[in-house]
């Protein structure tokens with residue numbers, strides 16, 4: 001079973017719940033697909049077995065010695081990434097889309113296009129099984145592609161070691177990387193919280209999972225900080241045919257567990273919140289174990 005745990009926005013407790021699920025089960029592949037802000041490796045400190053370079057894109061680089069400031073490339077760049085001023089012609093790295101055009105039309109051969117190769121993805125072992133995670137370098141792009149690399153590697157490892165279940169800690173939001181994290185999974189859990197932005201983003205996320213026809217459940221985290229909005233979420237889910245599998249109360253143990261680099265269920269195994277997470281875990285994995 002491939003289970004994706006996602007959220008419409010950051011800060012809902014998605015990764016804490018992913019971590020708890022990952023430690024409630026022996027022999028799991030945990031795929032941290034929150035590649036912009038991967039942090040489960042900090043929590044679980046996996047033994048790294050593999051490191052892979054991820055080519056996130058290309059950037060044009062100009063050799064100022066060769067450039068004669070003819071300005072041809074300025075006219076051709078469709079992304080306005082090449083500018084001309086009193087100092088001559090230069091490339092704005094942040095706007096360059098790596099389309100290669102300037103390198104082809106420059107009469108002086110002054111522009112080359114280089115790979116952006118600072119991002120990585122890793123595979124290793126942690127106490128409950130195997131772990132794969134990606135880390136996008138600051139300023140690099142193509143998060144969706146990196147997420148799919150992490151998922152591919154997680155599947156490869158699951159097959160190689162005969163591991164039945166993959167838990168994906170997905171990125172927040174409904175963008176390219178979130179789509180890449182949920183496409184084709186067996187089940188999705190959307191973690192939300194009863195705040196105005198939480199409700200708003202939950203609805204957008206559910207539209208996404210319903211659009212992909214993915215079996216989806218919802219966990220309302222910190223439900224007791226605003227019971228009215230929690231009821232609104234439950235009503236919306238009921239009307240949309242989506243199960244709310246758990247309502248977790250606000251509990252400082254969640255932060256304490258993080259401070260101690262532990263999952264909630266490892267840190268306070270018999271606490272009320274751990275019992276509720278265990279119940280949700282059983283609910284999701286019942287019948288597929």
Ligand code: SF4
Pocket residue numbers: 062066067068069070071072073074089105106107108109110111
């Ligand atoms: S086309 Fe080549 S030579 Fe002309 S401004 Fe651009 S980089 Fe310089």
Ligand code: SF4
Pocket residue numbers: 059060076077078079080081082091095096097098099100101102103113
């Ligand atoms: S590679 Fe493409 S986007 Fe980048 S500067 Fe050259 S023409 Fe513009």
